[in-house]
Amino acid sequence: MSDLRELYQQLILDHNKNPRNFRVLDPADRFAEGYNPLCGDKVEVYLQLQGNRIKDIGFQGSGCAISKASASLMTETIKGKTLGETETHFKDFQAMLTDPSSNLDLDQMGKLFVFAGVRDYPTRIKCATLSWHALRAAINNVQTPITTER
Amino acid sequence: MNSPLDILTLQPPEAAVRPALPFDVRRVRADFPILGQQVQGQPLVYLDNGATAQKPRAVIDALSHYYTDQNANVHRGVHHLSQIATDVYEAARRKVATFINAASDREIIFVRGTTEGINLIAQTFGREQIGEGDEIIITEMEHHSNIVPWWMLCREKGAKLRVIPMNDRGELCMDTYQTLFSQHTKLVSIVHISNVLGTVNPVEEIVQIAHAHGVPVHIDGAQAVPHQRVDVRALGCEFYTFSGHKMFAPTGIGVLYGCETYLDTMPPYQGGGSMIQSVDFDNITYGNTPNKFEAGTPNIAGSIGLGAAIDYLNSIDFDGAAKYETNLLEYAHDALRDVPDLKLIGTAERKVGVLSFTLSDIHPHDVGTILDQAGVAVRAGHHCAQPIMKHYDIPAATRASLAFYNTREDIDALVSGLHSVRKIFG
Numbered sequence A: 001m002s003d004l005r006e007l008y009q010q011l012i013l014d015h016n017k018n019p020r021n022f023r024v025l026d027p028a029d030r031f032a033e034g035y036n037p038l039c040g041d042k043v044e045v046y047l048q049l050q051g052n053r054i055k056d057i058g059f060q061g062s063g064c065a066i067s068k069a070s071a072s073l074m075t076e077t078i079k080g081k082t083l084g085e086t087e088t089h090f091k092d093f094q095a096m097l098t099d100p101s102s103n104l105d106l107d108q109m110g111k112l113f114v115f116a117g118v119r120d121y122p123t124r125i126k127c128a129t130l131s132w133h134a135l136r137a138a139i140n141n142v143q144t145p146i147t148t149e150r
Numbered sequence B: 001m002n003s004p005l006d007i008l009t010l011q012p013p014e015a016a017v018r019p020a021l022p023f024d025v026r027r028v029r030a031d032f033p034i035l036g037q038q039v040q041g042q043p044l045v046y047l048d049n050g051a052t053a054q055k056p057r058a059v060i061d062a063l064s065h066y067y068t069d070q071n072a073n074v075h076r077g078v079h080h081l082s083q084i085a086t087d088v089y090e091a092a093r094r095k096v097a098t099f100i101n102a103a104s105d106r107e108i109i110f111v112r113g114t115t116e117g118i119n120l121i122a123q124t125f126g127r128e129q130i131g132e133g134d135e136i137i138i139t140e141m142e143h144h145s146n147i148v149p150w151w152m153l154c155r156e157k158g159a160k161l162r163v164i165p166m167n168d169r170g171e172l173c174m175d176t177y178q179t180l181f182s183q184h185t186k187l188v189s190i191v192h193i194s195n196v197l198g199t200v201n202p203v204e205e206i207v208q209i210a211h212a213h214g215v216p217v218h219i220d221g222a223q224a225v226p227h228q229r230v231d232v233r234a235l236g237c238e239f240y241t242f243s244g245h246k247m248f249a250p251t252g253i254g255v256l257y258g259c260e261t262y263l264d265t266m267p268p269y270q271g272g273g274s275m276i277q278s279v280d281f282d283n284i285t286y287g288n289t290p291n292k293f294e295a296g297t298p299n300i301a302g303s304i305g306l307g308a309a310i311d312y313l314n315s316i317d318f319d320g321a322a323k324y325e326t327n328l329l330e331y332a333h334d335a336l337r338d339v340p341d342l343k344l345i346g347t348a349e350r351k352v353g354v355l356s357f358t359l360s361d362i363h364p365h366d367v368g369t370i371l372d373q374a375g376v377a378v379r380a381g382h383h384c385a386q387p388i389m390k391h392y393d394i395p396a397a398t399r400a401s402l403a404f405y406n407t408r409e410d411i412d413a414l415v416s417g418l419h420s421v422r423k424i425f426g
């Protein structure tokens, strides 16, 4: 069961149990929903913007430990960042999970690096990326809920 | 068409039917090659039979034999192989008819699976017989495949769904059922055995009550045929659907049983080859039941695999297998009840080997992933039955579903995996 400790690291378990920024922002400048229809996971992302900076972020939803912790750590990571920096985080995170040849800057990844182990569990990658896709949809003002399936 | 000699030479070698020895799980396991496999370095513990069942060697060999020695299209060639393929295809239809005790093999329509069978009924019987203001009775515990086709039909026609509720054990409220009938009720469509709860519904009684109101009944038997003998004439239903792949046959083949008097008056389903008597641009006459409902080249290999699965079930003492499974279910219930914070979903008086549960507030995906690392395959999610999830106010559940080849060791591996889950989540 040692591999499982890679996947379910303490930080992930902690954010699952006590998700940060787990709240509705009212009013919110931007909002988006994401679904994984295969398993019924759901996430809502709320943003308050100041210029091109994310002033505040909140999320709601239900899902597995990976998806909840990922959303929670995402909100911690990008709060106060510019939209450009956020996009870089999104790309790095995506690459870490899906591209084995990716050259990751560990300092840049910060806490998000705890999700590196998810790469070894292909059925779970969508759990980790769902909230990031919802965030991106919120930034791009996508009105219809996004899903992990085409 | 055949001379006596043709019949002798054209008859395909039928799978030798073994005399049914008393059910023996060790011997039966050896018939399923995949069960010898290792997953994550551990022996495979396959507890996802409700999703699809594994295939015995006899089924795999029948497919291989068909493609190696018999392949041709059916009902259209005069040549040797075409006659063989037609014979084995129609022989499979007869096997299905005998297996579920249909009055005639004309009542057996080959479809892709339960889903297509239900859509066929909705698109033919449904579109013709159900109109504005009419009502269809279903239950709260349906698989999406017995909700969505009716919902779509209702949308199209301005008809309504009436839903038989269930109690918290996962049993239908039969008193309410009686009150749902009106002069507008046109069909009762219910699941025989729930894929989430394992509940065996009182289908005989449901049919009797519907008939007392003059209403025909469709039964979704997807989860019933792998677990027990089904006799459609004893049930008295007008329609019965099931999928081959859940009863140890290949994917892509399934059955719609319909009683002849209904099928004969129903319009065809899809149009195309094989379902017609004659075609010119001014006039088309349709073929007879069952061809009328089987447009195009059918899944010939699949039907042969289904026939082989039926032969197989007849060879292993299927009734003994069902008893064995009931025992195993009791063992599993007791074992799971000892896992702290585990809550069983579905505790009906009459149920088969389906064990859905939640484990404190740990999400089923996490449970499923951790069990997978121990070689234990279960299903995690809403199981295509979101109304059931809503009833219990949970987003998802973990489900272990049994087949007769599962053992007490499989259950022990499941329980030990669940203890690991609890340890990881502290």
Ligand SMILES: Cc1ncc(COP(=O)(O)O)c(C=O)c1O
Binding pocket: B050, B051, B112, B113, B114, B115, B116, B143, B145, B146, B191, B193, B194, B195, B220, B222, B223, B243, B384
């Ligand atoms: C009760 C029930 N009905 C219908 C279906 C649909 O079967 P298929 O996907 O083979 O068409 C299933 C499959 O999960 C089922 O369990």
